[in-house]
Amino acid sequence: MKEKVLILGGTEFVGKLLVETLISDQSKELYLFNRGKTNPHLFPNINKIIGDRETDDIQKIQAHKWDYIIDFSSYYPASLQRTLDHVNRDLKKYIYISTISVYDFNKYDRASSIKEDFPIVDCSPEEAIDQTMKTYGKKKAACEAVLKESSWLNSVILRPSIIFGIDDPTDRFYYWLRKIKKETKAIVPNDGTDQISLTYANDLVAIILKGISGDIQNGAYNCITHDSISFNELLETIKKSTDSNCEFYHKDNEELRAQEVFLPLNFISNLYYNNDKIKEATNLSFTTYENAITAMVDHFEKEEWKKCMIEIDDEKLIS
Numbered sequence: 001m002k003e004k005v006l007i008l009g010g011t012e013f014v015g016k017l018l019v020e021t022l023i024s025d026q027s028k029e030l031y032l033f034n035r036g037k038t039n040p041h042l043f044p045n046i047n048k049i050i051g052d053r054e055t056d057d058i059q060k061i062q063a064h065k066w067d068y069i070i071d072f073s074s075y076y077p078a079s080l081q082r083t084l085d086h087v088n089r090d091l092k093k094y095i096y097i098s099t100i101s102v103y104d105f106n107k108y109d110r111a112s113s114i115k116e117d118f119p120i121v122d123c124s125p126e127e128a129i130d131q132t133m134k135t136y137g138k139k140k141a142a143c144e145a146v147l148k149e150s151s152w153l154n155s156v157i158l159r160p161s162i163i164f165g166i167d168d169p170t171d172r173f174y175y176w177l178r179k180i181k182k183e184t185k186a187i188v189p190n191d192g193t194d195q196i197s198l199t200y201a202n203d204l205v206a207i208i209l210k211g212i213s214g215d216i217q218n219g220a221y222n223c224i225t226h227d228s229i230s231f232n233e234l235l236e237t238i239k240k241s242t243d244s245n246c247e248f249y250h251k252d253n254e255e256l257r258a259q260e261v262f263l264p265l266n267f268i269s270n271l272y273y274n275n276d277k278i279k280e281a282t283n284l285s286f287t288t289y290e291n292a293i294t295a296m297v298d299h300f301e302k303e304e305w306k307k308c309m310i311e312i313d314d315e316k317l318i319s
């Protein structure tokens with residue numbers, strides 16, 4: 001008997017990559033639940049349940065008895081609860097894609113790296129239904145609470161940092177790849193020593209696959225797949241991979257902000273996360289920055305470096 005896997009989402013970024021990876025797994029019967037808005041042309045041969053999870057459409061998932069559910073599209077606790085209300089109680093595992101934004105950074109003193117038991121933010125009833133990104137971390141924290149309170153449920157909560165990979169719809173990482181590949185000058189925030197924490201989409205998929213093979217115990221896991229890296233180190237690695245002559249110009253963040261320039265990836269920096277728990281649970285060794293960047297560069301090379309949706313005129317800012 002094949003195991004039935006439901007992916008809530010599955011057509012944009014990490015979800016898409018997961019589907020591409022799982023598609024050839026003969027031991028699984030794959031279903032996607034989404035609105036059919038994002039990349040509807042994808043995966044014509046996969047079972048699709050079309051619906052908006054913020055409405056009663058979610059009842060449609062009740063028609064099946066699932067072994068695993070992987071949830072990419074849950075941002076509101078009430079909607080997650082409604083989803084669980086329609087799930088068979090003998091589900092083997094519910095894998096929830098959360099975020100490191102659930103942590104209460106006000107309590108972070110930088111003395112050590114953030115582990116999974118670090119305090120997470122509270123979410124008021126008003127914030128739980130707020131539709132802005134301002135309350136993103138709070139709502140995700142409230143979603144995690146819904147899972148933890150469902151005593152019948154086996155749930156694995158994955159907390160990635162900023163995710164990078166080829167299908168990232170935000171172009172946050174692609175901006176730097178393209179800038180360094182195509183241009184001769186690039187503005188770098190501050191002195192370039194600010195550290196960023198990242199999650200590689202392919203490694204996150206590898207973690208999820210471990211989750212649906214039963215290897216990961218219930219609980220929450222930081223899914224930062226790389227040690228934090230400074231802008232300088234990251235951009236130098238990209239420079240090497242793209243065989244570029246791009247020169248870097250450092251500019252103070254305050255100055256950039258005053259000019260309303262917001263460099264991609266230049267936020268939530270200098271926070272350190274401990275990823276021992278996920279490494280121990282999965283026994284995975286994650287892709288190095290060099291290999292991940294090289295794979296992405298090769299991909300975009302073949303795509304002839306599509307236009308980036310983030311445009312910053314570095315020449316103008318330097319002069």
Ligand SMILES: NC(=O)c1ccc[n+]([C@@H]2O[C@H](COP(=O)([O-])OP(=O)(O)OC[C@H]3O[C@@H](n4cnc5c(N)ncnc54)[C@H](OP(=O)(O)O)[C@@H]3O)[C@@H](O)[C@H]2O)c1
Binds near residue numbers: 013053097098
């Ligand atoms: N990107 C990051 O840096 C980052 C960092 C940390 C955590 N995360 C988490 O990663 C998750 C998103 O991952 P992804 O974009 O890679 O997932 P994905 O599964 O590739 O794409 C999102 C999916 O959600 C579906 N969807 C959106 N709204 C829906 C709705 N109301 N009802 C039904 N389906 C809906 C979309 O399809 P339709 O539009 O067709 O409905 C699409 O298939 C989120 O939970 C986010 O919090 C992201």
